[in-house]
Amino acid sequence: MDSSSEQNIAYDLALKILIIGDSGVGKTSLVLSFTSKYTEYSAPTIGVDFKIKYLTVGGKKLKLTIWDTAGQERFRTLISSYYRSAQGILLVYDVTRRETFTNLTDVWTKEVDLYSTNKNCIKMLVGNKVDKESERVVSREEGIELAKQLGCLFYECSAKTKKNVDQCFQELALKIMKGPGDSGVGKTSLVLSFTAKYTEYSAPTIGVDFKIKYLTVGGKRLKLTIWDTAGQERFRTLITSYYRAAQGILLVYDVTRKETFTNLSDVWTKEIDLYSTNKNCIKMLVGNKVDKESERAVSREEGIELAKQLGCLFYECSAKTKENVDQCFHELALKTYPCAVHVVVTLPSMEFF
Ligand SMILES: Nc1nc2c(ncn2[C@@H]2O[C@H](COP(=O)(O)OP(=O)(O)OP(=O)(O)O)[C@@H](O)[C@H]2O)c(=O)[nH]1
Numbered sequence: 001m002d003s004s005s006e007q008n009i010a011y012d013l014a015l016k017i018l019i020i021g022d023s024g025v026g027k028t029s030l031v032l033s034f035t036s037k038y039t040e041y042s043a044p045t046i047g048v049d050f051k052i053k054y055l056t057v058g059g060k061k062l063k064l065t066i067w068d069t070a071g072q073e074r075f076r077t078l079i080s081s082y083y084r085s086a087q088g089i090l091l092v093y094d095v096t097r098r099e100t101f102t103n104l105t106d107v108w109t110k111e112v113d114l115y116s117t118n119k120n121c122i123k124m125l126v127g128n129k130v131d132k133e134s135e136r137v138v139s140r141e142e143g144i145e146l147a148k149q150l151g152c153l154f155y156e157c158s159a160k161t162k163k164n165v166d167q168c169f170q171e172l173a174l175k176i177m178k179g180p181g182d183s184g185v186g187k188t189s190l191v192l193s194f195t196a197k198y199t200e201y202s203a204p205t206i207g208v209d210f211k212i213k214y215l216t217v218g219g220k221r222l223k224l225t226i227w228d229t230a231g232q233e234r235f236r237t238l239i240t241s242y243y244r245a246a247q248g249i250l251l252v253y254d255v256t257r258k259e260t261f262t263n264l265s266d267v268w269t270k271e272i273d274l275y276s277t278n279k280n281c282i283k284m285l286v287g288n289k290v291d292k293e294s295e296r297a298v299s300r301e302e303g304i305e306l307a308k309q310l311g312c313l314f315y316e317c318s319a320k321t322k323e324n325v326d327q328c329f330h331e332l333a334l335k336t337y338p339c340a341v342h343v344v345v346t347l348p349s350m351e352f353f
């Protein structure tokens with residue numbers, strides 16, 4: 001590869017990222033810190049500028065096009081057209097200037113709602129200039145709280161010291177690649193089908209829900225606490241803490257949606273490796289919605305093959321017809337039982353992140 005010529009650089013995926021926020025918060029400095037190097041003096045951006053950076057994230061070669069916009073009000077109309085195609089948006093504030101933080105709610109998120117047509121766009125709140133700790137007026141906790149409210153990822157960083165700068169962009173790219181989330185694979189339906197009864201309509205889970213079911217397996221009466229987690233990307237951080245205590249994990253995909261299946265390797269198993277501290281945790285791959293046989297996009301054989309690779313148990317089932325639903329949970333309980341397991345986490349599926 002000829003690295004002197006940008007055109008010749010090969011990549012798997014091109015992502016567009018937009019940076020917005022008040023003038024002087026350090027948007028240009030962040031982009032420079034990430035793509036080349038921080039310089040103490042940076043003039044206010046006129047209109048929109050862009051930088052390109054190649055990097056490898058999650059095994060994929062990415063070409064990031066970063067649109068660096070002007071914070072000054074007079075450019076607002078001009079930059080509105082750049083929201084449309086952005087797959088990721090960094091909302092930047094300066095931790096030493098409170099008005100830049102409140103303007104995120106008062107100005108910038110309104111612009112996003114107005115102009116961003118990409119519903120799957122991933123947003124990240126970024127508190128910049130943490131090197132000026134003694135001048136800080138916006139606490140880390142306030143930042144986290146607002147990010148939660150807005151459904152954004154969150155980072156604090158310093159364009160000057162480069163602290164967390166690479167991490168911001170990498171995390172954003174990773175989340176964009178993971179897609180909007182694996183909502184809708186049928187985790188909640190599965191839990192309801194097992195503990196109560198299947199209902200045709202089930203709203204996306206918000207955060208984490210749980211159900212308890214008592215059952216007798218191998219002559220022992222067990223109490224199963226089933227944590228039903230949200231598949232949507234924006235809840236990902238929240239649910240990580242639930243992995244820790246899980247003695248069994250159901251990894252659910254939708255047999256009619258191939259991407260929910262590929263996300264198992266791309267996303268969910270990585271999350272488990274990262275957050276599950278129980279080495280004896282029993283995992284089970286579950287292909288849901290087999291009642292929709294005519295729409296099937298993932299074969300039983302592919303499921304079995306992946307389960308083998310991941311060292312998981314395997315079942316195909318239908319929350320709707322209840323086919324194999326009891327069997328899934330019984331089998332999982334039976335396998336976890338020797339290590340005194342009562343807890344099951346259902347991992348959703350993916351729309352993911
Ligand atoms: N101490 C410190 N100063 C920073 C940091 N980031 C940016 N600055 C300074 O803040 C000033 C404004 O930075 P810019 O990057 O130009 O701000 P901007 O958000 O691009 O502003 P507009 O283009 O007008 O919207 C410059 O003097 C930078 O040197 C940082 O992390 N720490």
Ligand SMILES: [Mg+2]
Nearest residue numbers: 027028044045
């Ligand atoms: Mg600028």
